[in-house]
Amino acid sequence: MDFKLAKEIMQSAGYKATGQRKLVFEILERYNEEHLTPEEIHKYVKKENENIGIATVYRTLLLFDNLGIVQKLNIDDSGARYELVEELEGHHHHHLICSKCSGVEEVRVDLLDEVEKKIEESHGFKIENHELKFYGICKNCNEEGEICE
Missing domain, CATH: 3.30.1490.190 (Ferric-uptake regulator, C-terminal dimerisarion domain)
Known part of the structure; x- marks a missing residue:
């Protein structure tokens, strides 16, 4: 999935594709093979925008999960990990x-x-x-x- 499609999904559901959401998406896209935790995503996001807090990352991931932009993986007791949903994946x-x-x-x-x-x-x-x-x-x-x- 690219950000253009994610933006369309957000807008059709009544949400704005803010700069913060775009940055979280870009980090997920860049490190998608690593299945990052929210804390790892936050670490990468802060390198590009130090004003984004961990709560913003959690809210964004919750929104993305609810809209089908990401898949939440409960791998073990260490918490959830996230990956982007691929287009047309059955x-x-x-x-x-x-x-x-x-x-x-x-x-x-x-x-x-x-x-x-x-x-x-x-x-x-x-x-x-x-x-x-x-x-x-x-x-x-x-x-x-x-x-x-």
Whole structure:
């Protein structure tokens, strides 16, 4: 998603695309692969505008989440992380979460297409979305650099 689309979404919902919101969006865009926490987003935002407080970042993320601009990821007990929603993405991608460093890596293959079809057929349940997380030890934290058996 680019800011032009995010701005249209905000305006159609009656919100202004303020400079502060644009800056939070740009930080999310720049560091999207890192799945930042609100505190990390604030750290980057403050480098560009020291007058933006953490409360503004939280309010902006709440608004973006409510409008479908970001996806809130509850990875572990360390709090929420955020990533921009991709345009035309039918389902969210999946995540690999390291138990040691809490790093997050994306898996861009939708692994549950067949499972969804079976559930919809057998239960008459229309699935709108799903989320799948795998927990383990990432390559960087694994001493040998290989997945242990």
